[in-house]
Amino acid sequence: MHMGGSQDWDQVVIRKKAPNSAAAKNPAAVNAAIRAGAEVETVKKVVTNASAARGPIKSAVKLENDTNTFEHDRVSSELKKQIQSARLAKKLTQAQLAQMINEKPQLINEYESGKAIPNPQILSKMSRVLGVTLKKNPSKKKPRRRPGEIRV
Template sequence: MHAQQEAGVNLHGNQDWDTVVISKKRPTAAAAQKPSNVNAAIRAGAQVDTVKKQTQGNASAARGPIKSAVKLENDTETFEHERVSSELKKQIQQARLAKKLTQAQLAQMINEKPQLINEYESGKAIPNPQILSKMSRVLGVTLKKNPGKK
């Protein structure tokens, strides 16, 4: 029975009391290449071969600017969202006043916030066909995003 205990079998419990040794990691190749480690090796008299690496950018960066970047730079077009036209905002306001509705009442009837109606009537809103159709239905007039165009 004593021989079984020496072989690592513990008859009295589940614990095995073997020795475990924990040590530090050995230095990696990247750590050996640190400038401070290389300098220390040179001072110690060891023969050290050093090679300076060039920066690894993409090949197009060495040739000059990318053509698409040049196109973007030369592009003078400004990108802005289409806003409510002055004709449309007047049309909404006149139709709302003809029905004797406030902005808040109209907003409640189309299940939107009063601020949205204010933005449409002040010309700050981006026209949404769904909202325009809701307002058209409630106000009883045909509202188009661009009244002059068909």
């Protein structure tokens, strides 16, 4: 090996990286890459959702004006009293009633305390075992509409 004053002067080529995704979103960076001769792939995005095309402002107004309370109906006080009195008339405990309808005793407790969400299937099981008619909301009756009557 000769360690003299000679050096290795081979040619080295350095290439630029392709623009990253952040630069690809910038139109000026895309144009610069095209002028530099880099291969650029562009894709046109189309908004297909009509609500997205309207923008967030109308949605925000709708939400602001919305007065609905999104709560589940609970067992009414009349229904829980009706269940409890029918159960006591049959001289059953909550656990015995639960066993007869193949449910957990905790469920009967929730119905009688008014914490449960009324389930028509469970109410029909209890109605059959207790021998009474149990309705989800016994006090709520639909008003009858007279022929030709228009409601606003």
